[in-house]
Amino acid sequence: MAQAKKILAFVFLLLCGIAHAKELRVLMVLSDSTPLYLNFAKSFSQNLSTDIRFDLIQHAEDFNAQKTDLIVSVGVRAAYRVAEKTSQPLLAAMIPSKTYADLRTLKQGAISAIYLDQPWRRQANLLHVVLPERKRIGVLYSASLDIPAMRRELALYHDTLIARHLSGGDTLSADLDDVLVESDVLLAVPDNEIYNANSIRNILLSSYRRGIPLVGVSEAYVRAGALCAIFSTPEQLAVQAVSATITYARTGKLPEVQFPVQYSIAVNRTVARAFGLVIEPDDAILLQIRKLSGSLR
Amino acid sequence: MKSKYLAILCLACKAGHAADDVNESDYFQDFPVVLSSSRLSQPLSDAPNAMTVIDRKMIVASGFRTIADLMKLVPGMYVSYYKGSQPIVAYHGTTDEFSRRMQVLIDGRSVYMPPTGSVNWADLPITVDDIERIEVIRGPAAASYGANSTQGVISIITRDAGAMDGKSVSYTRGDKGINDVEARFGKRGDAYDYRMTLAYTADNGYDNLTTPPNGYTLATFKAPGLLNNSNDSNQARLFNYRGDYHPNGIDRYDIQFGFNHDVQGVGFSDKNPGPSNSYLGTNGDPFHNLISNSDFVQLGWVRQLEQGAELSLRYSHTRQDQSEALPVYLVGVYYPGPVVQSLQTSRDEIEVQHILPLTDTNRLVYGAAYQIDRAGGQSAMPPISLYYSSSYVYNEYRLFAHDEWRIAPKWLLNLGSMFEKNDLGQFNSSPRIALNYHVTPKQTLRMGVSVAYRTPSMAETSYPMIQPGALIIPAQTVNSPGLQPEKLVSHEIGYLGEFPDWASTVDLRLYRDQLSNGIYPSSTAKSFVNGMSGEYHGLEAAVKHEFDPDNSVTVNFAHAWAASNGVLLAAGGQKVMASSDPLNSDILGASIPQNSASLLYMLRLPLDYSFSTAAYYQSAMQPFDRGAIDYQPIQRRVDVRIARTFNVTAGVKGDVALVLQNLLNQAYTEYIASNLFNRRGYVMLTVNW
Known part of the structure; x- marks a missing residue:
């Protein structure tokens, strides 16, 4: 009897598994219906195999625990x-790594994530490849930041971290000056309090005046006047989310949380020239960063 | 039930907290373009000319109080003063007190003024502290900067409106009546930044020469009145304002205005008959004050276009009113205070420019400009029953285009030309071609050829026959109607090397400049004529070395020589073209210091101290339009600056600096033998909050 129960359970599980693999239902929940998220959704659905059913909710607020096999949320708002x-399995895509711990305490049931930010190691690699002679890396921040981790990664190249916490609401100029005085390069961190459309002007002008380039976190920074940036596009993250989905379809398990696998760089050549910097073509930089990532891992 | 509500509340808190915290919008937010083409300076290795950049760090370290003195840090630049209150800045040696062959710009606004076509350095409505950096193009750059850029361009870039957020007061006190007070304010806003400066600067110019320098007898120096002949104090009261309105990421509006009220001691005491001498000389320029009111307004608009293109429009109005009242001595007779002269000059300039990246490797800059120069002067000399007034309006139109083409990664071609048309009926085209070859990414060779013209100034076309006092007031009639522009053809080879392993950079330049149609005052025609020709050759070098980020040195060196047809002209009766130098019969050759050098060493010390020292050397020379007595001997000078920053209270920082100029007291005279420079020192105290 016990044997029969076991066999039945096995057949059931097997059937479930097959059903899982063949008819997985994925529900994507976007934080918003702006092009940023829609591009992600488009790229995701294009790369998805046909045996996975894909449904889309364009506004996070419209999600009300609809039944599905896997939910892929895009952005912080949708993730929350x-x-x-719901306690259904969740793959939280395109979220900053530091929001994950909080999200995890909140979520009942399986959860994993694809981060939006680049690991510190990769940033250190970029700095080393593009600006090998600039050893003092300045960082200004207002929210919590894993300073020891940054310091560790930079130390690999004998780079020093000059980190300053914003001391008050309207002290940005003074705090920035304090960082710039001691730094050879300013590394932007995603921090709306410091880097926003209003402040970017003074940050870029002040650093340029002192001959200090800014390394940004997106292509928009580079367009504005940052020297370079390493980042992942929504399309690249979507491809990674597809792989995680396929893994789930095959194994029924969510993969571990991941930093972006694919990434791009952008270099503002005009700014580089103005700083008198000789910078290799984008492809050559990417290749070197990949090599470093390999050798250092 | 209660706990459930709490949990929901808590969830809401968490969600709320997360939304305030970092999210993907921090990564994907959009920004305006800040560092656009016009904001960025061209790297030296891509420039079509040799260029020297004097940045804020060097400005501070030099210890200089005047803008003209900063030019001592440029290889081959001659800096002196006609009177202690009237700086002369000239490249390739001296011409006369009105150095006319250089373009000087402040934020793109040209400040060489009619009628003499020279720069009144003492009257500029900015202080040394208002300057962000100075870019000096060594060599002609008329293709980009138009008439007057025949020998070089000094481009002064003032601090951005948003460069300062706070207040600063400084006080300087020292020898020779040095007494400066300056207050500066600045505020950065989301859409509007501004800064302003209020300043009073004063000094007593040169030292008073009381005994003849070595080798001269008392009689030699007494006869031409070179002793006790230093009335050259200067007091300036100035104000300037700069605002930057940037309502969106696309448009930027620059608003500037300023004012300077300047009182200069001018004139000479020689030939003044007094109770103790019955000398029957004439002195039309005894000690008196020259009063000057200068102001300007500048409005600029820059629009950021697609693909890095940029459209800009700039209008400026510059005005200067000068006046003097002086007594004269005519053949031993003293006429108290009857001569009154005044001069009103102005310039209105409008320029439109389009920066257009054609491809990733080709960028075109083109535009047009229109300029109106006005000068009106009055002179009343009752003793000789002479009264006149003159008034001139000159229009000038310019079209320019400049293409920067990276033919291959190693080759950069700069091609450009300026077309100018003026009211004198002249049409000039000033082309330039320069090819930069990046031998390696850090080693660049540059070859360039350019043509530049200098439009005759009003004072040259309408030279005043009788000219008492310090002002030059054009004559009522154009007395040199056929005067042609001077032409300069320049060839140069340059090298720029960066040596990161030695933390050094090297900048070398070899040049040959040929001057034709040179304008000089004819002794026979009593007016300015064309006819001087000359050739300048030289080598310039600038080396920078950084021992460590807090410890660096810059060394500049220039070797130059020139030859002209001065001997021939002098033999033909042109006495003004005869050299006064017994060692060199060529007036042009004698007027150039063969060797000149400067060194600036900067060191940041512990405990917030900083130290800098500068050394200057200039070989002997004969100023172009001066007599043999004014022969300028070798000049050696060492300056030192020691400073310390300190915290007054939280948020209030102070800075105290001691500057000693000519530390070793190697007294020298320059331009005019009565211009004596001894050791002098001053202390500068600044408080920022």
Whole structure:
């Protein structure tokens, strides 16, 4: 009897597994219906195999624990909405790594994530490849930041971290000056309090005046006047989310949380010239960063 | 039930917290373009000319109080003063007190003024502290900067409106009546930044020469009145304002205005008959004050276009009113205070420019400009029953185009030309071609050829026959109607090397400049004529070395020589073209210091101290339009600056600096033998908050 129960359970599991693999239903929940998220969704659906059913909710607020096999949320708002509403498995894509711990405490049931930010190691690699002679890396921040981790990664190349916490609401200029005085390069961190459309002007002008280039976190920074940036596009993250989905379809398990696998760089050549910097073509830089990532891992 | 509500509340808190915290919008937010083409300076290795950049760090370390003195840090630049209050800045040696062959710009606004076509350095409505950096193009750059850029361009870039957020007060006190007070304010806003400066600067110019320098007898120096002949104090009261309105990421508006009220001691005491001498000389320029009111307004608009293109429009109005009232001595007779002269000059300039990247490797800059120069002067000399007034308006139109083409990664071609048309009926085209070859990414060779013209100034076309006092007031009639522009053809080879392993850079330049149609005052025609020709050759070098980020040195060196047809002209009766130098019969050759050098060493010390020292050397020379007595001997000078920053209270920082000029007291005279420079020192105290 016990044997029969076991066999039955096995057949059931097998059937479930097959059903899982063949008819996985994925529900994507976007934080918003702006092109940023829609591009992600488009890229995701284009790369998805046909045996996975794909449904889309364009506004996080419209998610009300609809039944599905796997939920892929895009952005922080969607991730929180899903985490609050359901215990169904969640792949939180395109979220900053530091939001994950919080999200995890909130979420009942399986959860994993694809981060939006680049690991510190990769940033250190970029700095080393593009600006090998600039050893003092300045960082200004207002939210919490894993300073020891940054310091560790930079130390690999004998780079020093000059980190300053914003001391008050309207002290940006003074705090920035304090960082710039001691730095050879300013490394931007995603921090709206410091880097926003209003402040970017003074940050870029002040650093340029002192002959200090800014390394940004997106292509927009580079267009504005940052020297370079390493980042992942929504399309690249979507491809990674597809692989995670396929893994789930095959194994029924979510992969471990991941930093972006694919990434791009952008270099503002006009700014580089103005700083008198000789910088290799984008492809050559990417190749070197990949090599370093390999050898250092 | 209660706990459930709490949990929901807590969830809401968490969600709320997360939304305030970092999210993907921090990564994907959009920004305006800040560092656009016009904001960025061209790297030296891509420039079509040799260029020297004097940045804020060097400005501070030099210890200089005047803008003209900063030019001592440029290889081959001659800096002196006609009177202690009237700086002369000239490249390739001296011409006369009105150095006319250089373009000087402040934020793109040209400040060489009619009628003499020279720069009144003492009247500029900015202080040394208002300057962000100075870019000096060594060699003609008329293709980009138009008439007057025949020998070089000094481009002064003032601090951005947003460069300062706070207040600063400084006080300087020292020898020779040095007494400066300056207050500066600045505020950065989301859409509007501004800064302003209020300043008073004063000094007593040169030292008073009381005994003849070595080798001269008392009689030799007494006869031409070179002793006790230093009335050259200067007091300037100035104000300037700069605002930057940037309502969106696309448009930028620059608003500037300023004012300078300047009182200069001018004139000479020689030939003044007094109770103790019955000398029957004439002195039309005894000690008196020259009063000057200068102001300007500048409005600029820059629009950021697609693909890095940029459209800009700039309008400026510059005005200067000068006046003097002086007594004269005519053949031993003293006429108290009857001569009154005044001069009103102005310039209105409008320029439109389009920067257009054609491809990733080709960038075109083109535009047009229109300029109106006005000068009106009055002179009343009752003793000789002479009264006149003159008034001139000159229009000038310019079209320019400049293409920067990276033919291959190693080759950069700069091609450009300026077309100018003026009211004198002249049409000039000033082309330039320069090819930069990046031998390696850090080693660049540059070859360039350019043509530049200098439009005759009003004072040259309408030279005043009788000219008392310090002002030059054009004559009522154009007395040199056929005067042609001077032409300069320049060839140069340059090398720029960066040596990161030695933390050094090297900048070398070899040049040959040929001057034709040179304008000089004819002794026979009593007016300015064309006819001087000359050739300048030289080598310039600038080396920078950084021992460590807090410890660096810059060394500049220039070797130059020139030859002209001065001997021939002098033999033909042109006495002004005869050299006064017994060792060199060529007036042009004698007027150039053969060797000149400068060194600036900067060191940041512990405990917030900083130290800098500068050394200057200039070989002997004969100023172009001066007599043999004014022969300028070798000049050696060492300056030192020691400073310390300190915290007054939280948020209030102070800075105290001691500057000693000519530390070793190697007294020298320059331009005019009565211009004596001894050791002098001053202390500068600044408080920022």
